[in-house]
Amino acid sequence: MSEVRILAATGMLGSGFLEKSFYKGVSLNPHVIACDSGSTDAGPAHLGGEIPYFSREAIKRDFRLMLLGRDTSKAKLIIGSCGMGGGDWAVDWMKEIAFEIAKEENLKFKLALIKSEQDKGYLKSCLNNGKITSLYPHFEINEEDIEASSHIVGVMGCEPIMDALENNADVILTGRATDTSIYASVPIMLGCGLGASWHAAKILECGTASTVNRKRPDSIFGWVRDDHFDIEPLDLEARCTAQSVASHTLYENADPFLIIEPDGVLNTLNSKYTEINDRKVRVYGSIYEKSEIYTIKLEGAKFGGYQTVIIAGVREPFIIRQLDDWLEKMQIKFIDRVIEMSNNTLDKNDYSIKIRVYGRDGVMGKLEPKKDFINHELCLLITITANTEDNSKKIAKSFAHFALHFPIPEWQGLISGLAFPFSPSELYKGPVYNFNINHIVKPNSPLEMFRTKYLEVN
Amino acid sequence: MAILGDYARLIRSKNAGPFMLTFDVMFADDETYQKILKSKCLTKKIFSEIYNVSENTVTFFEHDAAKAIKISIPRPYVQCHEDDGDVYGGQQHALLVEIEVPE
Numbered sequence: 422m423s424e425v426r427i428l429a430a431t432g433m434l435g436s437g438f439l440e441k442s443f444y445k446g447v448s449l450n451p452h453v454i455a456c457d458s459g460s461t462d463a464g465p466a467h468l469g470g471e472i473p474y475f476s477r478e479a480i481k482r483d484f485r486l487m488l489l490g491r492d493t494s495k496a497k498l499i500i501g502s503c504g505m506g507g508g509d510w511a512v513d514w515m516k517e518i519a520f521e522i523a524k525e526e527n528l529k530f531k532l533a534l535i536k537s538e539q540d541k542g543y544l545k546s547c548l549n550n551g552k553i554t555s556l557y558p559h560f561e562i563n564e565e566d567i568e569a570s571s572h573i574v575g576v577m578g579c580e581p582i583m584d585a586l587e588n589n590a591d592v593i594l595t596g597r598a599t600d601t602s603i604y605a606s607v608p609i610m611l612g613c614g615l616g617a618s619w620h621a622a623k624i625l626e627c628g629t630a631s632t633v634n635r636k637r638p639d640s641i642f643g644w645v646r647d648d649h650f651d652i653e654p655l656d657l658e659a660r661c662t663a664q665s666v667a668s669h670t671l672y673e674n675a676d677p678f679l680i681i682e683p684d685g686v687l688n689t690l691n692s693k694y695t696e697i698n699d700r701k702v703r704v705y706g707s708i709y710e711k712s713e714i715y716t717i718k719l720e721g722a723k724f725g726g727y728q729t730v731i732i733a734g735v736r737e738p739f740i741i742r743q744l745d746d747w748l749e750k751m752q753i754k755f756i757d758r759v760i761e762m763s764n765n766t767l768d769k770n771d772y773s774i775k776i777r778v779y780g781r782d783g784v785m786g787k788l789e790p791k792k793d794f795i796n797h798e799l800c801l802l803i804t805i806t807a808n809t810e811d812n813s814k815k816i817a818k819s820f821a822h823f824a825l826h827f828p829i830p831e832w833q834g835l836i837s838g839l840a841f842p843f844s845p846s847e848l849y850k851g852p853v854y855n856f857n858i859n860h861i862v863k864p865n866s867p868l869e870m871f872r873t874k875y876l877e878v879n
Numbered sequence: 880m881a882i883l884g885d886y887a888r889l890i891r892s893k894n895a896g897p898f899m900l901t902f903d904v905m906f907a908d909d910e911t912y913q914k915i916l917k918s919k920c921l922t923k924k925i926f927s928e929i930y931n932v933s934e935n936t937v938t939f940f941e942h943d944a945a946k947a948i949k950i951s952i953p954r955p956y957v958q959c960h961e962d963d964g965d966v967y968g969g970q971q972h973a974l975l976v977e978i979e980v981p982e
Contacts, residue, residue, distance in 0.1 A: 461897050464959040464966045558898055558953035667944035671903045675895040675951040677942050694944055720897075725961075775961050784970050786962055788930050788955050806961070856897040856957055 425608035426451045427621065427643040428490070432628030434458035434483050434500055435475030436638040442655035443640045447490040451642070453607040454491055456483070457600045457626050458515075459502030461720060461856070462673070468506030469571045469722030469854030477518065484515075485522045491592065492528050498592045499582060499603045506722070507574045507597025509538040515594045520878060529879040530592050533585035536872045537596030539573045539719065543870075544862070552863045556718070559859075566857055570721040573858060577717070578683030580867035582606040588875060596871070597720060599682055600626040608645040615709035619687040621650035623680055624669050624704075631669035632659045653701040663694035666702045683718075683867065685711040714863055717870055721858030726773075727810040728850040729817035731803040733824070734840035739831045741799060747838075748776050748801075751827040755820060762819050772807040772816050801839070806853065817847040883920065884976035886911050892972035895951060897958040900968045902926075904975060905947040912946040920980045926950050929974050 428446035431438040434456045447454075459467070459474065466472050473480065484500070491498040504511020512534050519532060544567050547553050555561065567573065574597035583606050585593050595603065604622035609615060621643045624631050629639045632654045639659065644651040652661055670689050671677045680687040688708045695703050740747055756769045779800035782789035805820060807813035825839045825846075864870050884890060888907040895901040904921065906912040915921065927934035932952055940949040956963035965971060 461958070462894060462967060465897070466959075556898075663944070664946060667942070668903075668905060668947060671901075671905075671942060671945055671947055671949050673893045673895050673901065675899040675901050675938070677940050677945070677947075677949050692944065773961070777964055783964055785973070786955060786964055788932075788971060788974075790929070790931065790974065804961070853959075855959060859896075859898050 423612040423646065425453070425611050425613050425645045427604055427608065427625055427645065428454045428496070429604065429625040429628055429641045429643065430454060430456040430483060430487050431638045431640060432457070432626070432630055433474075433638070435479040437479070437483065438628070438638060438640045439656055440486060443486055443490060445655045446640050446642050447494050449642060451494055451496045452611065453497045453499060453604070454487055454494070455499040455501070455603045455625075456487065457501050457603060459505035459507050459597065460600065463505060465722035465854035465856045467504065468508060468574065468720060469724060470852055471508060471510050472505070473511065473514070474505040480515075481518050481522065484518055485526070488519070488522050488528055488592070489526060491530070497586060497590075497607055499595070499606070500593070501595045501598035501600065501603035503594055503596060506572065507537055507595070508572050509536045509596060512536050512594055512596050516876070519592065519594065523878045531590050532876045532878050533588065533590035533593045534874045534876070535577065535581045535585060535593065535595040537574045537577055537598070537870070539575050539870060541567050541573070544573065544719070547862050553719075553860050556859045556861060562858060562860060566723075569723050570857060571724050571854065573719055573721040575717040575719055575862065575870040577871050578602045578867065579606040579609060580684075581871040581873060583610055584868060585873055586610060590875065601680065601682065601687075613645045614647045615685075616687070616707035617645050617648060617650045617704075619680070619682065619709050620689060620692065620704060620707035621645045621652065623687065624652055624666055627669065627672065629654050629656075629659055630672060631666050632661055633665045635659070649703055649705040651697060651701055651703050660700040661702045663696050663702055666704060667692070667694045684715050685709050715867055716861040716863055719858045719860050719862060721856065722854040723857040725853045725855045726806040726808055727813040728853045729805045729813045730848045730850050731805070731817060731821050731846055732842060732848075733801045733803065733846070734842070735799045735801060735838065736797070736840065737838060738797070739829055740838050741795060741797070743829065744778065744799065747827065747829060751824050754827070755823050758819060758823055759816060762815070767812060767816070771812060772805060774820065775804045775806075777802040810849070814847070814849055818845070821846040880979045881982070882976065883915070883978040883980055886915055886980060890972050890975050892968050892970070894954065894958055894966070894968035898954055899951055900954045900971060901949065901951040902972050902975060903947055903949050905945065907946070909946060915948070915980065916941060918981055920978055921948060921975065923950075925978075929978070
């Protein structure tokens with residue numbers, strides 16, 4: 422019976438783990454050490470704007486310990502979804518950090534870089550050949566949408582990672598990959614059960630998220646066999662229970678029983694969770710159903726303009742009772758001010774203003790049932806989005822001043838209707854992006870959409 | 880009257896990808912989980928009424944091993960759409976906390 426041991430360093434590279442926990446995992450002789458480094462959770466800026474989620478320092482700290490742990494154990498080291506969004510730039514960014522650490526620590530290894538950004542011409546031809554279909558909730562895309570994306574990644578499954586393992590890579594850095602594939606590749610290659618491998622991967626990928634009352638991000642260990650897997654956190658103060666492990670398939674999945682991968686679906690409907698001791702859980706009965714059609718999910722982000730933010734409080738009861746009316750009138754009047762301020766070079770089509778009202782429906786928007794409840798104090802979050810950085814900043818500066826003194830009928834004389842907490846009152850936020858693709862591709866082969874490069878680090 | 884927040888060990892919401900929003904209502908023990916299920920204080924229909932969304936967009940799960948009720952809907956606004964105010968979707972569960980549970 423095959424047993425593959427997996428050390429998950431932490432839920433996300435850069436979020437940290439205890440050295441003691443990690444080294445305990447290394448001492449258990451893992452076949453693979455892995456960590457996920459990204460997702461879409463934090464929004465489209467990371468994919469679209471090439472912005473890592475954590476600092477280089479935080480990433481390098483975790484990565485260094487993982488490379489040292491790999492050197493000791495000679496396990497395979499796999500890091501998925503580099504730089505949060507998984508863009509090609511992020512794989513190169515991580516490669517530089519890998520070389521830097523290798524030099525500092527005198528490490529040698531064969532490095533594989535697997536990139537996942539998609540060629541727009543390739544995607545357009547897939548679209549025209551009917552190989553791209555939408556996922557729920559459905560919307561259509563056309564060639565212009567593909568062209569308008571600043572970055573599009575394909576979310577890889579196990580196959581490109583297994584290919585790199587077969588080519589004897591020691592350390593694998595991937596672009597966007599499913600959180601599970603980086604953990605499932607080694608146990609599947611070494612003959613463990615598919616259901617056990619994929620389910621173990623799903624539990625491991627969030628680090629200690631499957632423990633009871635997670636104390637901190639930390640390392641966790643999995644033993645994958647034929648028809649079951651065991652899981653145990655490495656910090657002795659942390660523990661898994663049947664319920665905490667079972668609960669983890671709920672987390673940020675729309676369906677708690679089915680997890681869709683490029684080549685199949687993990688079904689945990691009949692999984693059985695049993696406690697081996699007070700910290701370790703065994704899971705039986707998970708099934709992996711192979712799909713007839715191999716699919717790769719796409720993620721795309723489109724540039725949405727440059728944004729400046731104004732934060733302002735409102736406490737005056739006469740303003741609050743007519744807030745929407747006041748805000749609407751000032752925005753209409755402001756149209757002429759933009760034309761005047763810019764000497765007719767800008768008009769209302771060159772910018773947009775959005776005002777979110779905290780203390781009313783700022784958090785829930787149209788889901789908020791209590792939006793007619795009037796609070797005594799409100800916070801306005803005003804965003805000004807324009808086609809250039811300069812336009813966004815100058816329109817915001819004028820709007821802050823214009824809005825501050827915009828009158829209400831009840832008062833005669835100049836008012837100051839907004840409480841700005843900052844000087845200057847506007848904060849330039851930078852470029853913004855929107856997710857614009859929720860589709861899958863049917864490639865001709867599992868490797869077709871991904872590009873692997875090998876480097877000897879010594 | 881007691882509210883669902885008094886019975887659950889955790890009520891949370893979270894994005895499930897950029898286009899879906901999911902809600903978890905989790906209980907510490909089977910007894911409480913079964914009591915809440917039997918009370919029918921949170922059903923697909925009740926959820927759709929509280930959140931004012933179409934019932935046919937609501938998927939509703941009972942997860943016995945996790946002792947949890949799970950509900951998913953398409954996000955009301957795509958993540959980071961100009962009207963979206965909750966990137967992680969982490970504060971959308973508020974309405975579930977105060978659901979009244981019959982004794």
